[in-house]
Amino acid sequence: MYYWLGVLRSEKATNEAEGKEDRPWEFLGYCTRHTWSQHSTETDRKGSSKPEPDESQGLSRLPVDAAPFLPHTNGLSTRAPLLPKGGVTAANQHRDGHIVDSHSQIIVAGASIAILIGIVFVTTFGGKKNPKNDDELSTWSSFIRFFYACFLKPHEKSGENGQQDALESFYKAQAGVYDATRKRLLCGREDMLGLVAAQLKQKATADQSKNQKRIWVDVGGGTGYNIEAMSKFISVPEFFTSVYLVDFSPSLCEVARKRFARLGWNNVKVVCQDARLFRLEDHEGESDESSSDLILPPPAIDEYFADNKSAVGADLVTMSYSLSMIPDFYSVIDSLTNLLSPSGVIGVVDFYVQSVVDLSSRNYTGGALTRHVNWLSRLFWRAWFDIDRVGLDASRRDYLEYRFGTVLSADSRNYLLGAIPYYMWLGCPKKHSTAPSSHDIIERIDAAVTESPYLHPANYTANLSKAVEKSIPEIRSKAYSAALLNLTSNLPLPSFFYQNHHYRIHFDDQLQKHTQFNNEYIYAFTWEDTRVDDRILNLTPSDVVLAITSAGDNILSYALRSPARIHAVDLNPSQNNLLELKVAGYHCLPYADFWKIFGEGKHANFRELLIEKLSPHLSSRAFQYWLDNVSVFSPTGRGLYETGGSRYAVKLFRYMSNVFGLNNEVKKVLSAKTLIEQREIYRSSIRPVILSRIFSSVLISNPRFLWAALGVPKNQLAVIESDYPSISQDTTSDGKILDKKVREQNRGKAVWQYMVDTLDPVVEHTLIGQDNHYYQVCMAGTYTPQCHPEYLDERAHKKLSRKDAFEGLRIHTDEIEEVVNRIRPGTLTVAVVMDSMDWFDPGSQAAATQIAKLNNALKLGGRVMLRSAGKKPWYIDEFEKWGFVAKREGVRENGGCIDRVNMYASCWTLTKTKGIPVEAVTRDSASPEVLEI
Ligand SMILES: C[S@@+](CC[C@H](N)C(=O)[O-])C[C@H]1O[C@@H](n2cnc3c(N)ncnc32)[C@H](O)[C@@H]1O
Known part of the structure; x- marks a missing residue:
């Protein structure tokens, strides 16, 4: 039935908007748009525009005064007859001739409406217990009234006031129940307020000047609900000098006035005016208290020609579910650019429907994660909201994003009411007119x-x-x-x-090289020993470091040494989102919260912290990502360390412990106080299971599974195999090529031996529960206060919480080569490329090019540090060819550990001793045509 009414109302509106004569006999309440247009064409062709009433059918056209009103989108209400007899007959004859069925449908629909209207009247006005005012209505009565006002209530005839009459006709009957009925429908209002409040607090902290005069304008503020709700985040009477609620509906303004009188908030002024005409300078500077409660006349004509640059600006402008209700939204958005102060924030929350195609060539929207709404939903929600003159067309949001700079943007769904798409958006003036420009x-x-x-x-x-x-x-x-x-x-x-911080560098999140990761990080923790990095690199404040981000743990350890600059590079945007979250955590969270999120991997209030504290320190893309993934930190889930690609390692260990009944032994290992104790438990109960012959033969006979489970790429496997020539042989001793299956098994044996060489020494030589957080987190899924990465230490938190701790950080979402290629020659002092060189095809030009580019970007004496699954990987010779001197800092041999991870067979530094000619490096053109933007 909603659809029936929707068709009826929107078609009527379309007719009027197109200036057509009111032709109600063309309305077929029950028919589709298609059959309606068929019918229209038919009647037009016959030249008969008004079918004669046929009393015998019992469906004569109703007298105009007896018919319900139909709403109109431009605010003009017109009465229209509901059941045109001739139209019904004609249409049904066009269809399948089931006249009686169609008539029954109309009668049933009509009867349903009558019953509903009856219920509304009985519930609202009837009964013994007549509530004194709207506040006392029961929830049920409130919703009935809401339903009636939204879907059934006829609109009154338009007066001279255009949109205001239309608004009044919609809101008058429901002003008293507005708040009670919008709590669930208008989702995200509190979140948007939390976000703008966080931005304002951040600005207030950063603002050194003592100018504490702050103005907030809530455009289309309705009953003032939002202004009261803001007090959850900020004290409205204390933080703001003046707050203006601008709304065009007198009934809602009346509710708002009562609210602020009740609250005693004298700094809030209710202005009953069309948002198109509101100007701050009409109110600011006036000492007259009666400037509240204003119903202002439109400005004089000469004001139009005056310079309209406002002398006063609002620090905050908000629009909550009002942009979609304003027909002249272009004009209002234009006026907001003048209303907002140069350092102001604008926050909007509203319904929307958009396709990702709309955004495909835009790089300024702040990210498009989950913004796409499918075709059916787009069609449905637009049509549905049309009924109440709420415009969901893409242009509103588009124009907002075009006129302002996007600070944060996020999309969500109101799942309680059928997954209605809505967005929250924070903007600022497009051009920074204050320093820095x-x-x-x-x-x-x-x-x-x-x-x-x-x-x-x-x-x-x-x-x-x-x-x-x-x-x-x-x-x-x-x-x-x-x-x-x-x-x-x-x-x-x-x-x-x-953004408030400029460490995340712009990238185009729609490129396939980024979308290939499906918005998932692989590493929830970094798998390279920072203690060894620290010893080898010995960073100083003059160092300029480039390193792979991974989970960001090592980047944070480098930051503790305060080098001049750190370029964190990762092709996977989610890895960089994880680093951003950690950095944002240092900016605003006390150690206890920081520990819960990254130490335990869970926090009961993560969502609140994200909105109220972390958001001003995150890029739009990272904010969207974490808002979408708040469940990662849910106390009922498995926490951060069982997320991302690396969760498979953690899960595998947990499953094996469960299946083989090793849980107690695992606990004992983690709580062992000495290596002797740990070795004893491992050797007697854990090792016989996880490194058992059965397990090994299952994996060895299926090496592909091994490759996939360990996530080791093919070229890295070749590097591993090359270190086990006696096991991974392809030929017999007399040179005959072995059968394919045997060759595969031999390779499997090599990988198996590699695993044994990794795990045994770790347990033999490092105390896991006390000093090896890499394995502790795999076995327990969490860190402990005794065993955690350096960045999680309380002293590290203190140091990295300092205001300037990340001044030198740059987070690039790109390939290493792309970043290195755009770094000024001879400026880097350290490049940490982890094991990424193992991934190149042996002897490939791509590897040589990367090495040459590293040489070009590094200072003389600068170093590349890398780890490899091989003891002497093939590309070391290549480095030496390109002007580097190689030094093997460590090798995994004779059952020893190379570091606490012990996953790699060797660790190298390659020092640049000779520059190579710049022209030997292929630099891509930076012309706009070839840019990936
Ligand atoms: C859905 S209500 C939202 C009210 C409130 N912001 C909230 O979140 O509860 C939309 C509001 O926009 C107001 N509105 C619509 N057109 C307007 C205009 N041209 N000028 C000012 N307010 C307008 C309506 O009166 C209504 O109060």
């Missing part, structure tokens, strides 16, 4: 990304010409080129430029 920010970021000298805009041109004189080819980051392209096209900058 947009230009300044772009230049700073570019300089930091490329390790080029920062050219201050004041002497930019002079410096640039000097650079040209010296004929140094200018190196620009992809972020810079993307920003330039946007500025040239008058588009907002990519959202990364509008």
Whole structure:
């Protein structure tokens, strides 16, 4: 029936919008749009626009005054006859001739409406217990009234006030029950308020000036619910000097006035006005208290021609579910750009429907995670909300994003009411007009990304010409080129430029090289021993480090040594999202919360912390990601360390412990106080199971499973096999090629031996529960206060919580080669590439190119540090060819441990002793045509 009414109302509205004459006989309440248009064509062709009433059918056209009203989208209400007899007959004859059936449907529908209206009246106005006011209505009565007002209530005839009359006709009957009925429907309002409050608090902390005058304008504020709800996050009477609630509906404004009188909040002013006409300067500066409760006349004509640049600006503008109700939204959004102060924040929450196709070429939306709404839902929700003149067309959100810079953006669904899509969006002025300006920010970021000298805009041109004189080819980051392209096209900058921190560098999240990871990180913890890194690298404050992000643990350990710069690089956006979350945690969380999230991997209030504290320190993309994945930290789940690709290792160990009844032994190992105790338990009960002959032969006979389970790529396997020539042989001693199955089994044996060489020494030489958090987390799924990575230490938290601790951090979402290629030659001092070189095809040009580019980016004396599954991998010779001197820092031999992880067979440093000619490095053109933006 909702659809029936929807068709009826929206078709009527379409007719009027198109300026058609009111032709109610063309309405077929029960028929589809298709049959309706068929019928229209038919009647037009016959030249008969008004079928004659046929009393004998009992479905004559109702007298106009007796018919229910139909709503109209432009605010004009028109009465229209509901059941046109002639139309029904004609249409049914077009269909299958079931006239009686169709008539019955209409009668049933009509009767249902009558019953519902009856219920509304009886429930609302009848009965003995007549509530004194709307606040006392029961939930049931409130919803009946809401239902009636939204779907049944006829709209009154339009007056002179256009949209205001339309709003009144919709809200008047339900103003008193508005709040009670919108709690569930208007989802995300509190979240949006939490997000803007967090931004305001962050700005207040950063703002050194003592100007504490703050203004908030809530556009389309309705009953003032949001302003009261804000007090959960900020004290409204204390934090804001003035708050303006602007709304066009007198009934809702009345409810709002009562609310603020009850609360005694004198700084809140209710302005009953069309949002298109609201201007702050009409109110600010007036000492007259009666400026609240205003119903202002429209501005005089000469004001239109005056310079409309506002002298006062709002620090906060919010629109909660009002943008979709404002017909002239272009005009209102334009006016908001003038209303917002240069350092202000705008927060919007509203329903939407959009397809990802709409966004495919935009780089400024802040990320498109879960934004796509499927075709059917798009169609349905638009049509559904049309009934109540709520516009879900994509243009509203698009225009908002076009006129402002995006700070945060996230999409969600109201699942309680049929998964209605809604979004929360935080914006700021498109062009930073305060220092640092947009230009300044772009230049700073570019300089930091490329390790080029920062050219201050004041002497930019002079410096640039000097650079040209010296004929140094200018190196620009992809972020810079993307920003330039946007500025040239008058588009907002990519959202990364509008963040409070500039460490995450812009990337295009729609590229296949990023989407291939399916929004999942592989490593929830980093699998490289930081203690050994620290000893070998011995970082100093003058170091410029480039390292693979992974889970970010090692990056944070490097940050503890305060090098001048750290370039964290990962192709997988989710790995960088994880690092961002950790960095944001240092910015705003006390140690206890930080420990719960990353030490235990669970936090009961993670969502609240994300919204209220972490959000101002995250990029839009990272915020979206974690909002979508709050369940990772749920206390009822398995926690952070059983997520991502590496969860398979943790799960496998847990399953095996369960199946083989080893849980107690595992606990004993983890609580062992001495190596002797630990070895004893391992040798007697755990090793015989996990390294048993049965298990080994199952895996060895199926080496592909082994490859997949361990996540070892094919080239790395070849590196492993090359260290076990006697086991992984392909030929017999007399040179005959072995059968394929035997060859595979031999390879399996090599991998098996590799596993044994990894695990046995770890248990023999490191005390897991006390000092080896790499295995502790695999066995227990969590860290402990005695056993955790360095970054989780309370002292580390103290150091990295300092304001400037991450000033030098840059997070790149790209391939190492792409980043290295855009770094100024001779500037890096350290590059940590983990085991990534093992992944190249042996002898490949790609490996040689990467080595050459590393040489180019490194300073003379700079070092590459890597680990390999091989004792002397093939590419070491390649490094030596490209001007490096190789040193093997450690090798796994004779049952010893190379480090606490012991997963790799060797660890190397390669020191640049010779530069190579720049032209030997292939640098991609930075022209916009080839940019991946
Ligand atoms: C769905 S209500 C939302 C109210 C409130 N923001 C909330 O979240 O509860 C939409 C509001 O927009 C207001 N509105 C619609 N058009 C308007 C206009 N042109 N100027 C001011 N307010 C308008 C309506 O009166 C209504 O209060």
